[in-house]
Amino acid sequence: MSLALGIAQTPSLINLFVLGLVAGTLSFGGAYTAIPFVQVEAVLIGAWLPQSVFIDAIAIGNILPAPLVIFTTFVGFQGAYLNGSIGNAFAGAIIITLGMFSPCFLFTIAGHNLLEKLVRNKVSRTPTQLPCYHAFDGLCGSVIGVIAIIAAQILKVSIEGALEKVKDKPVGEMIDTTAQVGPAAVLYMLALVVLYKFTNKYTALLLVIIGAVAGQFIFVD
Incomplete structure (x- = not known):
């Protein structure tokens, strides 16, 4: 279970902005x-x-x-659409995006002098001599674990979604739906092979x- 604060129990515009703000702050090395x-x-x-x-x-x-x-x-678009019109949905999309990107801009502006100092230290020292080296080393390891968990969750949801479709359905519909899982698995494996073999x-x-x-x-349904 990742860090949970309960800051967006309802998808209001204010909550969506705070959600984006905190999520952007936690974006170490990417989303x-x-x-x-x-x-x-x-x-x-x-x-x-x-x-x-x-x-x-x-996926998008x-x-x-x-x-x-x-x-x-x-x-943000999906959440805000629950509480209003399509206009509110677009507002939610913009609000959460602003919150998401705000920390990186603020860190860059406010921490410019600190970043410059770190760069100068890096020139005069080996990486292991930097005071923040081991901290970043640990963060990088944690990020790899987070990415692995996300991949496992996506795979789990994909499998559960296919099984949910055939639950309590007539035999004919179960066969038709299950028949679509095979091609999905084939596409998945082919994509892995192509990505591994071709780095273009x-x-x-x-x-x-x-x-x-x-x-x-x-x-096709």
């Missing part, structure tokens, strides 16, 4: 460290965002040519496009 926090606040504690929709937000954040933290924009910068983009096109023909 992956913020994903568990937003998930706990919106999906588990607040319960105003379904787990499947949260996974969609992460990876597809778009933007930082992964943009997934919070989708979360366009590989991920091509996989996203191919996956989207394949999904239109394979996963």
